[in-house]
Amino acid sequence: MELYIKxxxxxxxxxxxxxxxxxxxxxxxxxxxxxxxxxxxxxYFEAGSLRRMSRVVKFSAGAALIALKDSGVTQLxxxxxxxxxxxxxxxxxxxxxxxxSTGPVLSPTSFxxxxxxxxxxxxALITGCNAHNxxxxxxxxxxxxxxxxxxxxxxxxxxNVLVGAHDEISEKTFALMEKLHVFRNxxxxxxxxxxxxxxxxxxxxxxAFFILSATKGEGDYGILVDNAIFYNPESTIEVKELIExxxxxxxxxxxxxxxxxxxxxxxxxxxxxxxxxxxxLFAHQxxxxxxxxxxxxxxxxxxxxxxxxxxxxxxxxxESVILKNRHRRPGYILLYNVFQxxxxxxxxxxx
Amino acid sequence: MEVYIAGKGIISAIGLNVDETLQSLRxxxxxxxxxTNLSGRRDNHLPTGEIKLSNAELATMAGLSAEYSxxxxxxxxxxKEAMAxxxxxxxxxxxGFISATTVGGMDKTEQFMTSYIRDGEFKNIxxxxxxxxxxxxxxxxxxxxxxxxxxxxxxxxxxxxxxxMYAARLIKTGVLDVAIAGGADAMSLFTLSGFNAxxxxxxxxxxxxxxxxxxxNLGEGAGxxxxxxxxxxxxxxxxxxxxxxxYANANDAFHQTASSPEGKGNYLAMQGALKMSGLETTAIxxxxxxxxxxxxxxxxxxxxxxxxxxxxxxxSSSTKAFTGHTLxxxxxxxxxxxxxxxEQKMIFPNLRLKxxxxxLSFAPVxxxxxxxxxxxxxxxxxxxxxxxxxxxxSKVN
Numbered sequence: 039m040e041l042y043i044k045x046x047x048x049x050x051x052x053x054x055x056x057x058x059x060x061x062x063x064x065x066x067x068x069x070x071x072x073x074x075x076x077x078x079x080x081x082y083f084e085a086g087s088l089r090r091m092s093r094v095v096k097f098s099a100g101a102a103l104i105a106l107k108d109s110g111v112t113q114l115x116x117x118x119x120x121x122x123x124x125x126x127x128x129x130x131x132x133x134x135x136x137x138x139s140t141g142p143v144l145s146p147t148s149f150x151x152x153x154x155x156x157x158x159x160x161x162a163l164i165t166g167c168n169a170h171n172x173x174x175x176x177x178x179x180x181x182x183x184x185x186x187x188x189x190x191x192x193x194x195x196x197x198n199v200l201v202g203a204h205d206e207i208s209e210k211t212f213a214l215m216e217k218l219h220v221f222r223n224x225x226x227x228x229x230x231x232x233x234x235x236x237x238x239x240x241x242x243x244x245x246a247f248f249i250l251s252a253t254k255g256e257g258d259y260g261i262l263v264d265n266a267i268f269y270n271p272e273s274t275i276e277v278k279e280l281i282e283x284x285x286x287x288x289x290x291x292x293x294x295x296x297x298x299x300x301x302x303x304x305x306x307x308x309x310x311x312x313x314x315x316x317x318x319l320f321a322h323q324x325x326x327x328x329x330x331x332x333x334x335x336x337x338x339x340x341x342x343x344x345x346x347x348x349x350x351x352x353x354x355x356x357e358s359v360i361l362k363n364r365h366r367r368p369g370y371i372l373l374y375n376v377f378q379x380x381x382x383x384x385x386x387x388x389x
Numbered sequence: 390m391e392v393y394i395a396g397k398g399i400i401s402a403i404g405l406n407v408d409e410t411l412q413s414l415r416x417x418x419x420x421x422x423x424x425t426n427l428s429g430r431r432d433n434h435l436p437t438g439e440i441k442l443s444n445a446e447l448a449t450m451a452g453l454s455a456e457y458s459x460x461x462x463x464x465x466x467x468x469k470e471a472m473a474x475x476x477x478x479x480x481x482x483x484x485g486f487i488s489a490t491t492v493g494g495m496d497k498t499e500q501f502m503t504s505y506i507r508d509g510e511f512k513n514i515x516x517x518x519x520x521x522x523x524x525x526x527x528x529x530x531x532x533x534x535x536x537x538x539x540x541x542x543x544x545x546x547x548x549x550x551x552x553x554m555y556a557a558r559l560i561k562t563g564v565l566d567v568a569i570a571g572g573a574d575a576m577s578l579f580t581l582s583g584f585n586a587x588x589x590x591x592x593x594x595x596x597x598x599x600x601x602x603x604x605x606n607l608g609e610g611a612g613x614x615x616x617x618x619x620x621x622x623x624x625x626x627x628x629x630x631x632x633x634x635x636y637a638n639a640n641d642a643f644h645q646t647a648s649s650p651e652g653k654g655n656y657l658a659m660q661g662a663l664k665m666s667g668l669e670t671t672a673i674x675x676x677x678x679x680x681x682x683x684x685x686x687x688x689x690x691x692x693x694x695x696x697x698x699x700x701x702x703x704x705s706s707s708t709k710a711f712t713g714h715t716l717x718x719x720x721x722x723x724x725x726x727x728x729x730x731x732e733q734k735m736i737f738p739n740l741r742l743k744x745x746x747x748x749l750s751f752a753p754v755x756x757x758x759x760x761x762x763x764x765x766x767x768x769x770x771x772x773x774x775x776x777x778x779x780x781x782x783s784k785v786n
Contacts, residue, residue: 117640122521122523123520123521124521124522124543129495129579130502132579132582132583133498133499133502133503133506133579134506136499136503136578136579136582137502137503137506137507138506138507143585143586143588144582144583144585144586145586146583146586146587146588149579149582149583149586149587150583150587150645150646150773151645152583153491153543153545153772153773153774154491154522154543154544154545155543155544155545155772155773155774155776156645156774158544158774159640159645159773159774159775159776160645162640162642162774162775163642163643163644163645163775165642166642167640167642168639168640168641168642168653168654168657169639169640170638170639170640171544171638171639171640171774171775171776172542172544172551172555172638173542173543173544173776174540174541174542174543175493175521175522175523175541175542175543176522176523176526176539176540176541177521177523177524177527179523179539179540180523183540183541186540186559186564187555190555190558190559190562190564193562194558210502210505210506211517214505214511214514214517217511217514218514218518267537267538267539267540268537269527269530269535269536269537269538269539270527270530270531270536270537271536271537280537336521336523379527380523
């Protein structure tokens with residue numbers, strides 16, 4: 039079942055929270071991480087509740103409220119979210135108090151806000167939404183599962199669903215992953231550097247939320263046609279066949295795909311398969327990258343989805359995201375993302 | 390389109406498999422006791438529903454490395470039992486593994502982090518490698534031979550009820566033929582300290598639905614069911630005797646950790662599940678209560694049950710007095726208890742209940758009932774963040 043994108047909200051390392059502009063200038067982040075550029079939250083939350091929220095809750099619930107306002111939808115039939123790591127900062131805070139406190143009982147505040155469903159629950163509280171509320175936490179399938187959940191909900195009769203994903207960079211977990219040599223410096227943030235690749239990725243974070251609807255309306259961004267997940271494929275050929283089957287089941291020929299949004303993350307080793315797929319299947323399509331803008335994280339594909347929605351409504355591809363073949367206009371967009379063993383595809387099209 | 394139960398697997402403080410679990414339930418043998426596996430914090434004196442095996446022993450049972458999180462080991466043991474019980478060979482069937490957890494690899498992470506925070510040293514850093522919720526799922530999916538479709542849900546204490554629901558919906562819509570669904574959570578100091586900080590842990594053995602209840606005891610374990618489509622069910626050697634006929638997910642939208650006094654989310658979840666099943670309230674023979682033993686949960690749940698069932702509340706019990714509250718695993722574990730109630734014609738007792746709650750017109754069953762016809766069971770799972778889910782299991786006619 040096709041779903042219409044009615045509203046978007048994205049808070050990321052780029053200036054994306056303002057829906058009236060489309061990547062006006064690229065923010066270059068030095069070092070090995072890219073952190074969110076956040077808006078003034080005063081219009082979105084009450085001062086009292088804002089003080090109690092951790093950073094990820096603010097930028098995630100903030101993105102959700104931006105999407106909701108953008109859509110004009112007032113009644114949500116479901117809220118479904120994805121997060122790879124959940125609420126890291128609050129988990130670390132509570133672990134710290136466990137390690138350091140000598141008192142009989144610890145303060146429960148950071149524990150309460152450490153569960154993975156905190157953001158979905160916060161949005162339900164703010165919007166007073168008693169409907170279906172799900173949180174998926176599965177590496178590179180977190181946002182993807184929330185999208186599948188949304189498509190099932192639409193088949194089951196839901197009209198408007200808020201779907202999104204979030205992950206945050208937190209101090210201690212970042213230090214650990216740095217020690218494990220996951221990251222490299224972002225000295226050369228140009229897209230060409232991502233094509234060549236290096237050793238490691240640049241860490242990223244962000245939240246992207248969408249209102250997906252079963253009903254068509256004026257001003258829809260675009261259409262989500264389908265999405266699929268492929269855990270642990272054995273070879274490039276298997277991935278190639280899975281993508282071909284996916285397109286076939288949607289009755290879309292390879293030649294109909296105009297733009298491929300590729301999850302290439304600049305780590306030469308983990309990008310091998312993505313490059314091979316681009317070479318085997320998408321020699322003539324415009325290849326677009328996005329992780330040079332938002333960094334790598336488990337739910338980075340939600341930033342890719344945001345990029346697709348923006349390109350579809352603008353009918354334009356920003357120069358800063360094109361890797362090759364700049365001549366195509368976005369009619370059909372295929373997003374292919376890889377996170378470790380988690381491979382996923384999303385098919386979108388213009389209204 | 391019906392969704393059938395083709396297999397089940399369970400591990401908790403009252404048994405390492407389905408048979409041991411049934412023996413304990415029948416004997417009224419609780420698994421709550423002093424804990425021995427965790428060390429390092431003062432919350433250690435609190436009783437828990439702990440599985441009395443070390444990680445090394447669990448790893449042998451699971452056939453996995455003892456370096457993996459305890460959550461992954463528990464998950465593997467129960468999921469493997471469920472698959473073996475179903476007798477299904479997944480070749481040619483679109484099979485998914487839908488797991489659930491709240492702590493993931495926190496049991497390992499907290500060991501590393503405690504020394505890292507104190508000394509700033511990166512000692513045994515490999516312990517954090519499987520921290521995230523999805524890691525345990527993938528460590529189990531691979532040896533199970535699952536390709537392509539895996540996912541993990543983390544909605545606090547309703548996590549594995551939601552994974553079973555998600556699996557059923559994937560089967561109904563034709564995305565999957567077979568799904569192994571449920572969840573796993575290991576004991577951790579993180580959750581023990583957290584629930585203690587919230588002051589909702591009972592220092593003695595918990596007494597769900599008692600007027601003088603003092604809180605919950607934490608537990609650990611895993612429970613998985615194998616769900617199959619009608620088409621697959623028809624081809625099974627062992628014809629399924631139970632099906633999943635109703636489910637609903639609702640949100641209380643009241644408070645991050647507390648339930649609304651009238652149990653609005655609880656009401657919506659139970660009502661939604663009943664509506665889907667098409668059953669009258671009088672057709673429910675047994676309610677497996679969420680029944681954590683906290684003042685707040687048992688009252689909200691009880692009030693919502695009264696609102697739905699009126700004067701005719703079915704037989705009910707909280708089995709958490711046996712297992713402790715297994716958090717993200719409880720929906721899976723209690724799904725198994727619900728199925729066993731139907732298969733074994735039994736209603737399990739709500740242990741240690743002495744004084745029924747004065748606000749409620751009904752009280753859970755306190756003695757084992759055998760030889761009773763149990764056709765339809767309602768199973769509740771409610772969690773932090775207002776996440777409320779209910780499942781209904783029914784006997785196949």
